[in-house]
Amino acid sequence: xxxxxxxxxxxxxxxxxxxxxxxxxxxxxxxxxxxxxxxxxxxxxxxxxxxxxxxxxxxxxxxxxxxxxxxxxxxxxxxxxxxxxxxxxxxxxxxxxxxxxxxxxxxxxxxxxxxxxxxxxxxxxxxxxxxxxxxxxxxxxxxxxxxxxxxxxxxxxxxxxxxxxxxxxxxxxxxxxxxxxxxxxxxxxxxxxxxxxxxxxxxxxxxxxxxxxxxxxxxxxxxxxxxxxxxxxxxxxxxxxxxxxxxxxxxxxxxxxxxxxxxxxxxxxxxxxxxxxxxxxxxxxxxxxxxxxxxxxxxxxxxxxxxxxxxxxxxxxxxxxxxxxxxxx
Amino acid sequence: xxxxxxxxxxxxxxxxxxxxxxxxxxxxxxxxxxxxxxxxxxxxxxxxxxxxxxxxxxxxxxxxxxxxxxxxxxxxxxxxxxxxxxxxxxxxxxxxxxxxxxxxxxxxxxxxxxxxxxxxxxxxxxxxxxxxxxxxxxxxxxxxxxxxxxxxxxxxxxxxxxxxxxxxxxxxxxxxxxxxxxxxxxxxxxxxxxxxxxxxxxxxxxxxxxxxxxxxxxxxxxxxxxxxxxxxxxxxxxxxxxxxxxxxxxxxxxxxxxxxxxxxxxxxxxxxxxxxxxxxxxxxxxxxxxxxxxxxxxxxxxxxxxxxxxxxxxxxxxxxxxxxxxxxx
DNA sequence: CTGAAAGCGCTTACAG
DNA sequence: CTGAAAGCGCTTACAG
Numbered sequence: 001x002x003x004x005x006x007x008x009x010x011x012x013x014x015x016x017x018x019x020x021x022x023x024x025x026x027x028x029x030x031x032x033x034x035x036x037x038x039x040x041x042x043x044x045x046x047x048x049x050x051x052x053x054x055x056x057x058x059x060x061x062x063x064x065x066x067x068x069x070x071x072x073x074x075x076x077x078x079x080x081x082x083x084x085x086x087x088x089x090x091x092x093x094x095x096x097x098x099x100x101x102x103x104x105x106x107x108x109x110x111x112x113x114x115x116x117x118x119x120x121x122x123x124x125x126x127x128x129x130x131x132x133x134x135x136x137x138x139x140x141x142x143x144x145x146x147x148x149x150x151x152x153x154x155x156x157x158x159x160x161x162x163x164x165x166x167x168x169x170x171x172x173x174x175x176x177x178x179x180x181x182x183x184x185x186x187x188x189x190x191x192x193x194x195x196x197x198x199x200x201x202x203x204x205x206x207x208x209x210x211x212x213x214x215x216x217x218x219x220x221x222x223x224x225x226x227x228x229x230x231x232x233x234x235x236x237x238x239x240x241x242x243x244x245x246x247x248x249x250x251x252x253x254x255x256x257x258x259x260x261x262x263x264x265x266x267x268x269x270x271x272x273x274x275x276x277x278x279x280x281x282x283x284x285x286x287x288x289x290x291x292x293x294x295x296x297x298x299x300x301x302x303x304x305x306x307x308x309x310x311x312x313x314x315x316x317x318x319x320x321x322x323x324x325x326x327x328x329x
Numbered sequence: 330x331x332x333x334x335x336x337x338x339x340x341x342x343x344x345x346x347x348x349x350x351x352x353x354x355x356x357x358x359x360x361x362x363x364x365x366x367x368x369x370x371x372x373x374x375x376x377x378x379x380x381x382x383x384x385x386x387x388x389x390x391x392x393x394x395x396x397x398x399x400x401x402x403x404x405x406x407x408x409x410x411x412x413x414x415x416x417x418x419x420x421x422x423x424x425x426x427x428x429x430x431x432x433x434x435x436x437x438x439x440x441x442x443x444x445x446x447x448x449x450x451x452x453x454x455x456x457x458x459x460x461x462x463x464x465x466x467x468x469x470x471x472x473x474x475x476x477x478x479x480x481x482x483x484x485x486x487x488x489x490x491x492x493x494x495x496x497x498x499x500x501x502x503x504x505x506x507x508x509x510x511x512x513x514x515x516x517x518x519x520x521x522x523x524x525x526x527x528x529x530x531x532x533x534x535x536x537x538x539x540x541x542x543x544x545x546x547x548x549x550x551x552x553x554x555x556x557x558x559x560x561x562x563x564x565x566x567x568x569x570x571x572x573x574x575x576x577x578x579x580x581x582x583x584x585x586x587x588x589x590x591x592x593x594x595x596x597x598x599x600x601x602x603x604x605x606x607x608x609x610x611x612x613x614x615x616x617x618x619x620x621x622x623x624x625x626x627x628x629x630x631x632x633x634x635x636x637x638x639x640x641x642x643x644x645x646x647x648x649x650x651x652x653x654x655x656x657x658x
Numbered sequence: 659c660t661g662a663a664a665g666c667g668c669t670t671a672c673a674g
Numbered sequence: 675c676t677g678a679a680a681g682c683g684c685t686t687a688c689a690g
Binding site for chain 2: 682683684685686
């Protein structure tokens, strides 16, 4: 493998000069610079990353911590999407991403103590208080992405996340403005607070329009559970004008249940989802839904953690979801 | 950050001894070892990764090269799935994965020349001949995963991939043994040879049973294209007993088209897919399909590249797909 | 069983 | 504008 020393020998200069030339240091004559760059190019030289990291104490790596298990398929789709976008965003900015499932107990500490990353993107609501304390104490740049640590509400944490409450609000308001008054929302049973927030948005919209009738039903966050829930309440469906399911997969379950009960969607009962997964665009009726801004989440998350690493900022950000109107509602 | 020197000072020994103790070098007294390990533990010491990499010329990193664009949604689902599994498999074996979209032209060379990875998992059919030549010339451990480079058929390359031909064969044979004789297969228009291979499997099965009627139709690899193709041939459908669509998404498109044309699936025309994506388990009829062995692909791919890095083996492997019988066929 | 020394491939403060 | 030297944090051949 070719090193700076090899180039120095060929060019008849010192390794210092080679280093400075290749790094475009200002006080080097253009003649030397060009000569050295040409030799480097010809030999296919690239800086040894480990040597640079050791010397500069900078890895250009962002650690991404993800949970080992997902509750459901939905989590997997979401994560897979987000990870792909994180990788790409980081790469575009000259960083790369080191993704680790949280498996061992001291994983975050090891990652930090071994100086393997410059900062952390925490994509995991289950991060232990002990780890968070450690990150803060050591002053490691970090951002909670999408989630904010559930078990550590008291401290002010850095985060970039979606405004779930607003998503619930937009969905509900959409129905209200179309004239519906008896709106059922299907929330999720999960320790994650996103469903609570969406339901809060639902409530706020109703309140704003002075609607007293709240229909809230929480089920497991799956296609099947949502489908079964609707089938079980078949005798009460005549009271319902519209359904806001808090995930797309649940919305698809709801639609299948309604079809089997001979309700037409959206004519008899319109259905709205949440997430905007590809899946929702395939089957008829195409799903109207609230879009999770995954691309934005990735873009802003990567941008902010890099800024934090370079000490430029320290601000939280909440991203708005977006209504996607198709056919189901 | 705590270093080996700090520990040496506290323990009253040399850095060499600390290094050897922490690495469980044989000729160190247990007393010293224990003392030093205790101090290291108390201080939260971890080896500096860059320093170790620089010295040992081993990164414990597997480079994963993926294409920047996917033809279709199917590609994205497949990749997202595979990447997640690769990350996990590598982590379980003490490696990690550095995923790079192929964006710049000299990306693979840079990755190799900067000594950032110990080996490469190539998840990209479009790798340039020049890069392949470079990898082979530099003797970099590499494996083509899933794909084998399209534009470099002549050389013997390392690969781990799915037996697509066998998948096509199994699917077709399943129909034949159920008594169907007029089987349409919907292949994909793609430079990727997987569809050609599946169609070859289809042909082999027909031949084996002396069936002369081949019905082969190639369309874009999308839900819509498959759906439209079936709708366009509505007048010829009466000749068809069964349909083998070469992706699940296409199979779902076929089913939607058949429903709209008032054919019942599987009663009138059974439909088989390929891939076994989650999506296929949601809607009725649940999709019968051929499973792409993604988990195995990841597991074997990671295992083999690590073995290659450690010079243990040099063998290719083809993994068999699996028939998943549900309701649609 | 343990230590001093050299080296991995860079960068940069210091000196000229 | 350029070089010699020290240092980043480890490992290990050599010596004792």
